[in-house]
Amino acid sequence: xxxxxxxxxxxxxxxxxxxxxxxxxxxxxxxxxxxxxxxxxxxxxxxxxxxxxxxxxxxxxxxxxxxxxxxxxxxxxxxxxxxxxxxxxxxxxxxxxxxxxxxxxxxxxxxxxxxxxxxxxxxxxxxxxxxxxxxxxxxxxxxxxxxxxxxxxxxxxxxxxxxxxxxxxxxxxxxxxxxxxxxxxxxxxxxxxxxxxxxxxxxxxxxxxxxxxxxxxxxxxxxxxxxxxxxxxxxxxxxxxxxxxxxxxxxxxxxxxxxxxxxxxxxxxxxxxxxxxxxxxxxxxxxxxxxxxxxxxxxxxxxxxxxxxxxxxxxxxxxxxxxxxxxxxxxxxxxxxxxxxxxxxxxxxxxxxxxxxxxxxxxxxxxxxxxxxxxxxxxxxxxxxxxxxxxxxxxxxxxxxxxxxxxxxxxxxxxxxxxxxxxxxxxxxxxxxxxxxxxxxxxxxxxxxxxxxxxxxxxxxxxxxx
Ligand SMILES: Cc1cc2nc3c(=O)[nH]c(=O)nc-3n(C[C@H](O)[C@H](O)[C@H](O)COP(=O)(O)OP(=O)(O)OC[C@H]3O[C@@H](n4cnc5c(N)ncnc54)[C@H](O)[C@@H]3O)c2cc1C
Numbered sequence: 001x002x003x004x005x006x007x008x009x010x011x012x013x014x015x016x017x018x019x020x021x022x023x024x025x026x027x028x029x030x031x032x033x034x035x036x037x038x039x040x041x042x043x044x045x046x047x048x049x050x051x052x053x054x055x056x057x058x059x060x061x062x063x064x065x066x067x068x069x070x071x072x073x074x075x076x077x078x079x080x081x082x083x084x085x086x087x088x089x090x091x092x093x094x095x096x097x098x099x100x101x102x103x104x105x106x107x108x109x110x111x112x113x114x115x116x117x118x119x120x121x122x123x124x125x126x127x128x129x130x131x132x133x134x135x136x137x138x139x140x141x142x143x144x145x146x147x148x149x150x151x152x153x154x155x156x157x158x159x160x161x162x163x164x165x166x167x168x169x170x171x172x173x174x175x176x177x178x179x180x181x182x183x184x185x186x187x188x189x190x191x192x193x194x195x196x197x198x199x200x201x202x203x204x205x206x207x208x209x210x211x212x213x214x215x216x217x218x219x220x221x222x223x224x225x226x227x228x229x230x231x232x233x234x235x236x237x238x239x240x241x242x243x244x245x246x247x248x249x250x251x252x253x254x255x256x257x258x259x260x261x262x263x264x265x266x267x268x269x270x271x272x273x274x275x276x277x278x279x280x281x282x283x284x285x286x287x288x289x290x291x292x293x294x295x296x297x298x299x300x301x302x303x304x305x306x307x308x309x310x311x312x313x314x315x316x317x318x319x320x321x322x323x324x325x326x327x328x329x330x331x332x333x334x335x336x337x338x339x340x341x342x343x344x345x346x347x348x349x350x351x352x353x354x355x356x357x358x359x360x361x362x363x364x365x366x367x368x369x370x371x372x373x374x375x376x377x378x379x380x381x382x383x384x385x386x387x388x389x390x391x392x393x394x395x396x397x398x399x400x401x402x403x404x405x406x407x408x409x410x411x412x413x414x415x416x417x418x419x420x421x422x423x424x425x426x427x428x429x430x431x432x433x434x435x436x437x438x439x440x441x442x443x444x445x446x447x448x449x450x451x452x453x454x455x456x457x458x459x460x461x462x463x464x465x466x
Pocket of ligand 1: 072078139140449
């Protein structure tokens with residue numbers, strides 16, 4: 001193996017970082033500080049040919065292969081003990097075509113970089129809420145964010161993808177070419193190949209009105225109920241979500257309230273700013289916020305708003321569930337569990353799955369559960385490994401309280417390593433087709449460091465005549 005990695009280093013343009021290299025300690029790290037894997041080599045791919053070389057080496061030598069985009073996966077799929085890592089962080093070019101309203105970006109681009117470039121053209125597409133997250137993992141798993149009610153999931157805006165498959169071949173997948181692969185890439189995660197370039201549809205986005213409103217827990221149930229009621233008639237310019245947080249030490253939070261639990265509404269409005277102010281006023285009419293910040297800002301600033309609170313290296317353990325009906329019982333569970341939040345960096349975010357997300361039929365892409373109304377994400381995030389037990393217990397207790405009031409399946413991008421057995425529920429009726437395509441494109445399961453879709457047949461449902 002040592003010889004093979006040495007030969008690889010002579011062939012690729014990017015650096016091959018191995019134990020003993022002074023860059024190794026930093027290069028082996030991913031975003032979740034809980035992950036402490038020691039790969040055999042991290043290849044900082046500088047070209048598509050580098051990616052092909054790493055994939056071929058892993059396939060030929062039977063080596064564990066980790067593909068790393070932004071490195072944000074909570075289970076740490078971007079690394080593994082003894083693996084060769086295809087680190088795509090060197091593939092970060094972003095090119096905008098103003099006429100076609102498209103943007104093509106390298107497979108290791110972060111949303112921060114993508115948004116900065118497209119915003120210079122007055123354009124954006126649906127991305128996540130944190131700038132340092134990779135477009136790679138987020139798009140391949142689906143992609144929910146501030147713009148999803150208006151423009152659908154990130155994967156709904158994907159027009160084509162350049163892919164290196166398990167046999168080292170290069171394909172372009174789109175609605176016209178390798179359409180099955182294109183279907184699978186839009187929700188199926190990193191199971192089907194390494195995407196070296198994503199081309200998205202982008203939309204005109206000017207300044208966004210942003211609102212952070214912290215409500216007393218005693219008002220939380222009324223605020224969540226109001227949010228749920230207004231969701232069906234709210235204009236698609238509205239892209240917010242209800243949340244539970246401990247108040248962070250920000251200038252608009254009274255000092256005495258920092259660290260206390262609140263029901264929160266995080267809002268974004270991409271339409272006329274005055275109209276947006278009037279819309280956000282509706283929340284104040286439900287209950288007076290104990291603290292609030294409402295201001296217009298460029299979309300990339302909104303995308304980077306929470307990054308300082310969530311630096312790389314925090315400990316992460318998450319659980320999530322799709323929710324089709326937000327019952328009074330579920331809201332009460334959120335108030336109770338949210339009040340027990342153990343760290344100011346922890347959060348519960350309940351992202352709406354309505355609007356443009358549901359314009360796309362459930363079987364049009366691999367992403368499961370477009371019939372859900374929300375995806376509720378309980379994100380345990382804390383600085384000290386000594387606090388792991390307490391924080392993990394909080395995430396599990398919270399999940400146990402809402403799981404009976406939610407769908408069995410969850411969103412793969414928010415799942416933890418111990419959620420892997422949930423793949424059939426996560427994909428629902430799309431799961432069978434995914435396993436068929438996995439057998440076609442990656443029969444040896446080379447790409448298995450992900451929420452894995454195994455290349456094994458799924459029994460026909462009972463009563464099926466197929
Ligand atoms: C702080 C934080 C905030 C988040 N916010 C959101 C959010 O707002 N909305 C949302 O939908 N999700 C969000 N997520 C979840 C996020 O979508 C997933 O963690 C996603 O997997 C991250 O992608 P990545 O490329 O950064 O991660 P990585 O760990 O690099 O990759 C994740 C998975 O995707 C694969 N992969 C990555 N890039 C490629 C590629 N180019 N080709 C093939 N496979 C690839 C990897 O092999 C791995 O299996 C957030 C995560 C964190 C930690």
